[in-house]
Amino acid sequence: MIVAEKLSKFFGSKKVIQDVSVEVKRGAITSFIGPNGAGKSTLLSMVSRLLKQDDGIVYLDGKDVHKQKSKDLAKTIAILRQSNVVQMRLTVRELVSFGRFPYSSGRLTAEDEQKVSEAIAYVNLEELEDKYLNELSGGQKQRAFIAMVLAQDTEYILLDEPLNNLDMKHAVQMMKLLRKLVEDFGKTILLVIHDINFASVYSDRIVAMKDGQIVAEGPTEDIIQSDVLKSIYDLDIDVHNISCNRICVYF
């Protein structure tokens, strides 16, 4: 379980996150939603030790994240941030192989190679695995990075806008894959997501943020309500039940 206690973060004198406390349950998809600049990405970065908080503590399975060995953490928690620019000339397979670094320290075993192949297969990039990253489209690149995170084979997976650059088909495939990881392998997944309907259909719990604070939190059906959404986005949003899914209409 991930527990954040009274996290705060300043960039200069600007408070980006203020006294945020949140618990993330295991074996579920938790989506973080909210307007731009709400602090969702910053929160995820702090939870995954990419960024050090100015105040507060993050506990991962009861232990302070910043007091654990980075190498051990890399086997438990993985994060993929939004913008992934790599200047090196890398093939897809080489990139995904980096995901095995916490286990192999650079010397891949047969088992590592196996896991890399599986991860590439999960995101349907088998045919492109020897292509260089700069030859790929935005969506293919995004999938390659997600495959790297999958190859890391961690219990917790944090993805910051994983649907970026993906077309509808691949977005749906990606969310189905994430669901499968939760249901078949008991993974715990945290997402920052902007498409409210993807959040509604695929996540178990939703945490809504605004101005560096959490404004609503709970099971998906409690959050996907017109009045709750209005308070988050300042926008009139109708919620309809369509084939057992709660779909938001806000156009």
Next chain:
Amino acid sequence: MLKRKIILLILIALGLAGLYLFIHMNLQAMEYLLRTRLEKILAMFLCAVSIGVSTVVFQTITQNRILTPSIMGLDSVYMFIQTIVVFLFGSGTFVILQSDAYFFVTILLMVGFAFGLYQLLFRRGENKLFLLLLVGLVLGTFFSSLSSFMQMIIDPNEFLLIQDSMFASFTDVNTDLLLVSAVIIIALCIYIFRYRHYFDVMSIGRDHAVNLGVPYEKIVKRMFLVIAVLVAVSTALVGPITFLGLLTANLAREFLQTFRHTYLLIAASLLSVIALLGGQLIVERIFSFSTPISVIINFVGGIYFIYLLVKESKKI
């Protein structure tokens, strides 16, 4: 494929070394010539390896392909020490400049300078590598200005002594110091080489590296100090030779097209060896010692630097 390229580089380096060793051999003075030439080759090898390795690592930890460790300001500190010694002790300094103690004092001062920067900026928690480099750059300029000022007012004959040390040169390397330098440089390179897999991961960016369990900040700090010592030793041994690293580290990246530091580190070292041996052959056989080798290296390096800038700006 990568291995084959490395073998090719090794063969070229060995060929040049052989050529350098046996060209214009005078059979009567063979023993003497072989000994002095071997010493020069060893000096070039040490300088090449430390410059090649330190530049590749420096570029990886700064994530910038057009930087060299000279930005830390160590060259300027070296020149400043030379100048101030001549300034204070006058023409008697020739003895001092050649002494072993002086060698160690310059190394200590350069390393002390880097440690000072490090303490000032790294100890306060946050990782401010670029601020540190900026401060190094500013202090470097400060020391160069001080040196130029002193060079203006000293005796022109004494200035010649300084001028000699402005450019790297392999013609008058102090052979007693070769062995000590060899031990230090090789030990540090082995130490760096053990981190090669970490560098691979670091080259895809800090966030990915941290995510994959690389103690990023710790490695950056450690490498900063190791690089400082490497550069200090090679500078004290032969003099400042800035562009060589820029040239060979980038050539290694272009030639191998890989992120794997196992190969990058070896290739950059070998290319440096080739550049120095080739340059020295040109200096000795074509210009008959009238031009210091670093002038040739800086000339070629400068052209390559401009090429890099033009090429990189086209990408954007």
